[in-house]
Amino acid sequence: MTTYMDYTISSKPIRIIDRTTDKSKLNIKSLAMISVGHLPNRKLYRRTASFQHYALVYIAGGSGTYRINNGEQMKVGKGSFFFFFPGAVFDYGPAHNETWDEFYFTVEGSRLQEWLDTWLTELDKVHQIGTDDAQQSKIDRIFMLMESGDPANLDRAALLLESFLYELVLSSQPRLREPSADPMTKLLDDISASIHHPFDAAEVCERHHISLSTLRRMIHKATGYSLNEYVHRLKISEAKNMLLNTHQSVKETAVSLGFKDVFYFSRLFKKYVGVSPQHFRTDV
Structure with missing residues (x-):
């Protein structure tokens, strides 16, 4: 990882992680990460920029604008994402005397064409979805996997980015969110999205306007587990991913x-x- 200061871009340190491993060592050839970066408090506005590769840009804070080929100037806000791609010219960045918090992910591979042919069909617009802890957790994991330089972790980073982007796209398209109108789906999604916090059944009940007994009954009917066991299984499943794919200690994983x-x-x-967290990390 390279961390450096460039006051023309930001008043805070910039993180850039370029792929240093030879692409031939990757197991997944159809999708590969090239680089990731975090530009906190970005103040630079770029004009007539062009790019050789596809990139996802996610804005975690701040606001600004984005424009393609001198077309319509689109507003960018906290919790929005947009794309760079070859063959176009871009003007983008925060407004004058403003900043934004930018994460970018540059990728290559034949798999991109499948995305473009099926679910990634609106490259020329800004998508607004909002922010949550689950999104930031995935971003942090992608950065840690890239930083390791291990070929298997670079493959994991590419697959995690695909999953992350797919969820972003689904969240940005109301017609694809219609199934979540089902109360059970909304309830399960809510519980899954809050696994990085201490579980508070009373708050869940209040958000969904149900009693605790109804919450327990709905979860058991949908999953076959009691409420507490279901929450524990979700958290332990995420713990397994974190122990395998991050450098966090067992204590840090537990707290997170x-x-x-x-x-x-x-x-x-x-x-x-069946084994302790320490043994799981070393034995797998």
Whole structure:
């Protein structure tokens, strides 16, 4: 990873991670990460910029504008994303005397054409979806995987980016969100999105206007598990991903999933996985 200061771009350190591993060592040839970057407090506005590769740009904070080929100037806000691609000219960046918090992901590979032919069909617009902890968690994991330089982790980073982008696209298209109007789907999505916080059943009930007994009954009917066991299984499943794909300690993993007691977390992990978190990380 390269971290450096460039006051023409930002008043804060910039993080750039370029792929240093030879592409021939990757197992997944159809989709590969080239680089990722984080430009916090970006103040630079670029004009007539062109790019050789496709890139996803996600704005976690701030606002500005984005324009393609001198066309319509589109507003960019917190929780929005847009794309760069070959064969076009872009003007983009925060407004005068303003900044934005930018993450970018540059990719290559034949798999991109499949995206463009099927679900990634609106490259020429700004998509607004909002922000949440689950999105930031995936971004952090992609950066950590890229930073490792390990070929298998670079493959994981590419697949995680594909999943991340797919969810962003689904979230930006109302017609594809219609199934979530189902109360059960909305409830399960809500619980899944909050696994990085201590679980509060009362808050879930309040958001969905149901009683605690109704919440327990709905979860058991949908999953076959009790409410507590379902939440624990979600958290432990995410813990397995974090232990394999990040450098966080067991304690840091526990805290990031809302556990105040690392020993309780370790007991739950062994209950559902069969081994302790430490052994799982070293044995897999």
